[in-house]
Each structure stands twice: as C-alpha cells, then as structure tokens.
Amino acid sequence: MTAVLxxxxxxxxxxxxxxxKAVLSNASLALRRGEITAIIGPNGAGKSTLLACLAGLRAxxxxxxxxxxxxxxxxxARERGQRIGFLPQVAxxxxxxxxxxxxxxxxxxxxxxxxxxxxxxxxxxxxxxxTDTAQFASRVVGTLSGGERARALLARVLAGQPEFLLADxxxxxxxxxxxxxxxxxxxxxxxxxxxxxxxxxxxxxxIRVADRVVMMDSGRIVADGExxxxxxxxxxxxxxxxxxxxxxxxDGSPGLVLSGPC
Ligand SMILES: Nc1ncnc2c1ncn2[C@@H]1O[C@H](COP(=O)(O)OP(=O)(O)OP(=O)(O)O)[C@@H](O)[C@H]1O
Numbered sequence: 001m002t003a004v005l006x007x008x009x010x011x012x013x014x015x016x017x018x019x020x021k022a023v024l025s026n027a028s029l030a031l032r033r034g035e036i037t038a039i040i041g042p043n044g045a046g047k048s049t050l051l052a053c054l055a056g057l058r059a060x061x062x063x064x065x066x067x068x069x070x071x072x073x074x075x076x077a078r079e080r081g082q083r084i085g086f087l088p089q090v091a092x093x094x095x096x097x098x099x100x101x102x103x104x105x106x107x108x109x110x111x112x113x114x115x116x117x118x119x120x121x122x123x124x125x126x127x128x129x130x131t132d133t134a135q136f137a138s139r140v141v142g143t144l145s146g147g148e149r150a151r152a153l154l155a156r157v158l159a160g161q162p163e164f165l166l167a168d169x170x171x172x173x174x175x176x177x178x179x180x181x182x183x184x185x186x187x188x189x190x191x192x193x194x195x196x197x198x199x200x201x202x203x204x205x206x207i208r209v210a211d212r213v214v215m216m217d218s219g220r221i222v223a224d225g226e227x228x229x230x231x232x233x234x235x236x237x238x239x240x241x242x243x244x245x246x247x248x249x250x251d252g253s254p255g256l257v258l259s260g261p262c
Pocket of ligand 1: 014015016021023041042043044045046047048049050
C-alpha cells in the first residue's frame with residue numbers, strides 16, 4: 001500500500017496564556033505519493049503551522065499525524081528525516097559552509113557510520129544538477145543571492161530523496177524562469193514516486209501545477225480537491241477578497257487571472 005502522510009483532526013493553539021489563539025482547528029488531510037498538493041490561503045491562515053505538524057516539527061495540541069498508519073511520534077528522528085523532507089519558509093543559512101556541504105547535510109539521515117556512500121554522492125550530484133546549483137558547489141552559501149540560496153536549500157532537501165517533500169513557499173525568492181523550472185522539478189519528483197506539498201501564494205501556479213489544492217482560512221481547511229473546483233471566483237473572492245476569472249493558457253492548461261480587490 002502506498003504510504004500516506006495524514007493529519008487527522010489536528011488542532012494547534014498558540015500565544016500567551018491571556019491571548020490564546022486557535023491557529024489550526026480540526027484540520028484533516030491525507031497526502032498521497034505521486035501527487036503535487038498545493039496548500040493555499042491568506043496570510044495567517046495556518047499553512048506553515050499545518051506543514052510543520054506534517055513534518056513532525058510541531059506537535060499538535062490534539063489530533064494525530066500518521067505516516068503509513070504509524071503515529072509520527074513513534075517514528076524515529078532518523079527515519080522521519082529519511083522519509084520526510086522539509087523546506088522551511090525562511091531561506092537563511094547561518095553557517096559559513098559551501099553549497100556542496102549544505103547539500104551533503106540532506107544525506108545525513110541516510111549515512112552509515114562509514115561516511116558517504118556512492119549512493120550519497122550520486123544523490124547529491126543529482127540534486128545539484130536538478131536545481132541548477134552545481135555551478136555554485138564550492139561557493140559559501142552566504143555569498144549567494146536570495147534565489148540562488150533558495151535553490152541550494154531545495155537541493156539539500158532533494159538530496160535526501162524523501163517520500164514526501166514539504167516546501168513552504170519554495171518560489172518566494174525565485175525569478176519567473178526559476179519558478180517554472182522549480183515547479184517542473186517538483187513534477188519530476190512526483191513522477192519518481194514521492195509526494196510533494198507546496199505552500200503557495202501564487203494561485204495561477206497552484207491551478208496550473210497542482211493535482212490537488214487545499215484552501216485554508218482562519219486555521220481551517222475550507223476546500224480540498226481538484227484545482228479548478230477549489231479555485232472558483234466565488235471562493236477566491238470570499239477567502240481573499242480578490243476578483244478573478246479562469247482562463248485557458250496557450251498550452252491548454254488552466255490559468256487564473258486576478259483583477260483586483262472586490
Ligand atoms: N508563537 C506564536 N504565538 C502566537 N501566534 C502565533 C505563533 N506562531 C504563529 N502564530 C499565529 O498563527 C497564525 C498562523 O500562522 P502561520 O504561520 O501558520 O500562517 P500562514 O498561513 O503560514 O501565513 P503566511 O502566509 O503569512 O506565511 C498567524 O496568525 C500567526 O500570527
């Protein structure tokens with residue numbers, strides 16, 4: 001059976017004791033391998049919090065996260081690191097390391113006591129190649145531009161060849177061409193059998209690239225399904241307060257044009 005990463009009735013409350021806020025309320029979704037799922041929603045909707053729970057980085061106050069029917073709390077950190085790759089929203093690296101070393105960190109959960117294997121070296125080389133960062137391999141990460149650094153960080157996660165790749169706004173620092181390249185890369189990742197979850201703000205990318213869109217608002221999942229059925233003008237207006245209309249792009253794929261506040 002295909003392993004599923006699943007959130008069941010997950011709730012998270014945050015804030016000081018006198019100002020507790022329900023950041024996530026009874027969120028449930030099952031992520032499958034081989035699919036790109038886009039999580040969308042306005043600022044503060046709870047997208048990053050949900051992603052952190054799915055990655056095992058935040059324990060929900062109630063509900064459960066399971067990986068292949070096993071509670072994530074019972075999966076060792078090493079196995080979790082092998083099976084779930086997490087790309088955080090903040091593309092910062094606070095160490096003076098070069099890109100090749102950064103990418104090698106993505107292999108740590110796989111490494112035995114004897115250091116890097118041939119498989120590790122191949123996975124690292126493939127990740128550098130796929131993200132167009134091989135040219136920066138010997139550069140110190142801190143000297144890269146924001147977009148170059150974002151690609152190097154993606155290479156680190158790809159090097160781990162996870163079953164599920166969870167990326168929080170992975171396009172944020174990328175120029176248009178690298179955004180498309182990155183999304184094409186995510187598609188190749190799903191074709192090779194992994195599940196990809198992307199937190200996206202660009203709804204046009206979401207409708208074009210995702211197999212499934214999960215829309216969040218105020219800590220709740222308000223829609224979950226095929227992109228065109230979730231991203232309707234009515235729902236976009238209700239959740240974002242923005243007018244939109246669907247279009248068909250030159251290559252026949254679905255597109256979306258946002259025309260302003262409504
Ligand atoms: N430690 C905290 N204490 C109090 N509130 C918090 C804390 N961390 C997050 N929040 C709040 O939780 C809500 C959800 O945050 P989250 O980062 O999950 O939203 P998001 O949908 O990813 O937003 P964005 O699109 O702006 O990145 C926000 O209102 C945020 O202010």
